[in-house]
Amino acid sequence: MNAIEILGLEKIYNAGFWRKRSKRALRPLTLAVDDGEIFGFLGPNGAGKTTTLKILMGLVFPTAGTARILGMELDDPRMKAQIGFLPEQPYFYDHLTARELLKYYGQLSGVDPKQLSRKVDAALEQVKLSNSANLQLRKFSKGMLQRAGIAQAILHDPKVVFLDEPMSGLDPMGRREVRNLIEDLKANGKTVFFSTHILSDAEALCDRVAIINQGELRGIGAVPELTASVHGKVEIVWQGAAVPTGIRSMGAQCHSAGDTTRVILPEENQDTALEALRRERLRLISVVPVRTSLEDYFVAQLGTAAKSEVVSSELVTDGHNRLSKQ
Amino acid sequence: MNNRILHIATNTFREAVRDRVLYNLIAFALLMSAAAVLVGQISIQIEKLVVINLGLTAVSLFGIVIAIFIGIGLVSKEIDKRTLYTVLSRPVRRWEFIAGKFFGLAGTLVVNTIFMGIGVFAALAYVSHHFESSDFGILVALYFIILQFVVITALALLFSSFSTPIFAAIFAFWLFVIGNFAQDLRTFAAMAHGTTRVLATAAAYLVPNFSALNVISQVAHGEPVPHRLILLNTAYVLVYSAAVLSGAVMIFERRNLK
Numbered sequence: 001m002n003a004i005e006i007l008g009l010e011k012i013y014n015a016g017f018w019r020k021r022s023k024r025a026l027r028p029l030t031l032a033v034d035d036g037e038i039f040g041f042l043g044p045n046g047a048g049k050t051t052t053l054k055i056l057m058g059l060v061f062p063t064a065g066t067a068r069i070l071g072m073e074l075d076d077p078r079m080k081a082q083i084g085f086l087p088e089q090p091y092f093y094d095h096l097t098a099r100e101l102l103k104y105y106g107q108l109s110g111v112d113p114k115q116l117s118r119k120v121d122a123a124l125e126q127v128k129l130s131n132s133a134n135l136q137l138r139k140f141s142k143g144m145l146q147r148a149g150i151a152q153a154i155l156h157d158p159k160v161v162f163l164d165e166p167m168s169g170l171d172p173m174g175r176r177e178v179r180n181l182i183e184d185l186k187a188n189g190k191t192v193f194f195s196t197h198i199l200s201d202a203e204a205l206c207d208r209v210a211i212i213n214q215g216e217l218r219g220i221g222a223v224p225e226l227t228a229s230v231h232g233k234v235e236i237v238w239q240g241a242a243v244p245t246g247i248r249s250m251g252a253q254c255h256s257a258g259d260t261t262r263v264i265l266p267e268e269n270q271d272t273a274l275e276a277l278r279r280e281r282l283r284l285i286s287v288v289p290v291r292t293s294l295e296d297y298f299v300a301q302l303g304t305a306a307k308s309e310v311v312s313s314e315l316v317t318d319g320h321n322r323l324s325k326q
Numbered sequence: 327m328n329n330r331i332l333h334i335a336t337n338t339f340r341e342a343v344r345d346r347v348l349y350n351l352i353a354f355a356l357l358m359s360a361a362a363v364l365v366g367q368i369s370i371q372i373e374k375l376v377v378i379n380l381g382l383t384a385v386s387l388f389g390i391v392i393a394i395f396i397g398i399g400l401v402s403k404e405i406d407k408r409t410l411y412t413v414l415s416r417p418v419r420r421w422e423f424i425a426g427k428f429f430g431l432a433g434t435l436v437v438n439t440i441f442m443g444i445g446v447f448a449a450l451a452y453v454s455h456h457f458e459s460s461d462f463g464i465l466v467a468l469y470f471i472i473l474q475f476v477v478i479t480a481l482a483l484l485f486s487s488f489s490t491p492i493f494a495a496i497f498a499f500w501l502f503v504i505g506n507f508a509q510d511l512r513t514f515a516a517m518a519h520g521t522t523r524v525l526a527t528a529a530a531y532l533v534p535n536f537s538a539l540n541v542i543s544q545v546a547h548g549e550p551v552p553h554r555l556i557l558l559n560t561a562y563v564l565v566y567s568a569a570v571l572s573g574a575v576m577i578f579e580r581r582n583l584k
Contacts, residue, residue, distance in 0.1 A: 077417035
């Protein structure tokens with residue numbers, strides 16, 4: 001079953017009072033997110049990520065198209081009781097303490113009053129805010145606000161969690177904790193849909209990602225599929241700073257750091273290079289094919305127009321196929 | 327009242343209290359104390375009249391200022407600060423949000439007025455040393471003042487649902503001023519002819535009739551307020567506020583929260 005289905009969603013904003021100008025924020029967007037997967041929604045600023053999330057949350061109305069979450073319409077309160085949402089750079093009622101805020105949101109989500117206190121404490125514990133539970137939010141740092149935001153998104157045990165830039169404002173430890181938390185959500189059978197600029201997070205966490213730019217879907221697929229292409233190059237790492245002359249003559253670029261040397265060279269030169277290392281009795285550490293990183297893929301989609309057209313059309317077709325199969 | 331409206335109203339009330347809105351009571355208490363002492367020294371036989379007039383006018387003005395300046399931010403502040411996003415992504419309908427905000431501010435104003443009313447009675451006790459049965463007309467005047475707050479809160483919410491806070495404040499304030507002359511506007515409409523009559527009549531019935539809700543002078547002179555007026559004013563405010571709030575909901579239901 002699809003947790004989220006987006007069918008031809010389109011948004012055009014009209015600006016200006018006298019002279020109406022229209023801005024297309026979202027071209028017809030179609031994608032589906034499977035139940036229980038972590039789905040990354042990637043794109044540069046102004047790509048349409050937040051607009052998509054706002055439409056899904058019922059904050060903005062689409063110009064055309066429709067979407068369903070858990071098989072229900074976007075304005076269905078039964079569906080809204082089963083989703084959690086963290087907006088980008090969240091700001092909350094700063095006159096409330098963290099505990100009061102969560103209690104308020106729990107009440108609005110229809111959490112059973114008998115279980116509310118326990119759920120509030122559990123959510124605070126999960127985001128490591130238990131010690132600041134009785135502090136007013138106006139005294140919170142940006143990172144603490146982000147944690148409070150995550151707590152309110154998961155407080156009511158939703159089936160689908162939408163996170164808009166969840167790592168924003170967090171220190172490295174905080175980011176790791178949020179990553180663990182997202183993995184825990186998946187382990188508990190939840191679907192997570194999150195937008196991010198941080199590609200390493202998407203690469204590490206997501207089952208599938210979609211790349212959007214200027215309101216248009218540029219690519220969608222499983223992370224291993226997107227990063228599977230090998231450039232026909234290998235990376236060889238060995239111990240020691242010495243570079244055998246046989247390798248140097250291949251024109252390969254060598255990088256020595258501390259007691260290791262790393263070289264990237266064409267795959268056809270791999271055996272010759274390994275032979276040269278053996279002759280010099282250098283200790284081999286690793287030989288791995290060079291794969292496309294998600295960042296390479298992302299840059300390719302958004303940076304090289306001709307190439308992106310080819311790759312994205314294949315991937316979009318793949319996305320449509322997935323949708324139609326489901 | 328449905329639970330979600332109640333929770334939103336409670337949060338609105340708590341926000342007003344924690345943002346020190348009720349601190350205006352200190353200024354009001356100082357004003358009433360000074361008025362009671364001064365009037366007691368310089369007035370001859372009109373202490374009561376002055377204290378009731380001054381006290382009830384101050385209750386009205388303090389409340390109107392609070393109703394306008396908090397009311398205009400009830401929706402726009404939530405949009406600007408994006409606090410609305412995490413509310414409307416829950417099973418809260420937009421009309422429930424508007425209703426919750428309305429009841430929250432109206433509740434704040436009622437509590438504020440109760441404390442101010444106690445202040446007026448305290449000042450009255452200081453200058454006249456005893457109460458007469460006609461003094462309980464002050465309660466009716468206070469009730470009518472609360473009804474004015476209800477209308478102004480609804481209007482501020484309406485303007486807040488589509489306009490910037492500054493324009494919303496200007497619109498609400500001018501409607502309050504014009505509404506105090508609603509009776510004169512109706513008299514003028516009755517005397518006019520042709521298109522002017524139609525336009526003046528429409529305007530006279532469109533603006534809130536605050537002049538019918540002002541019985542301060544009557545009460546200060548010890549004149550009774552007819553029961554029929556209490557009933558009619560209550561019905562009028564309920565219908566007028568419901569219509570204004572429906573307008574606010576209709577606009578807000580269609581609004582994109584960018």
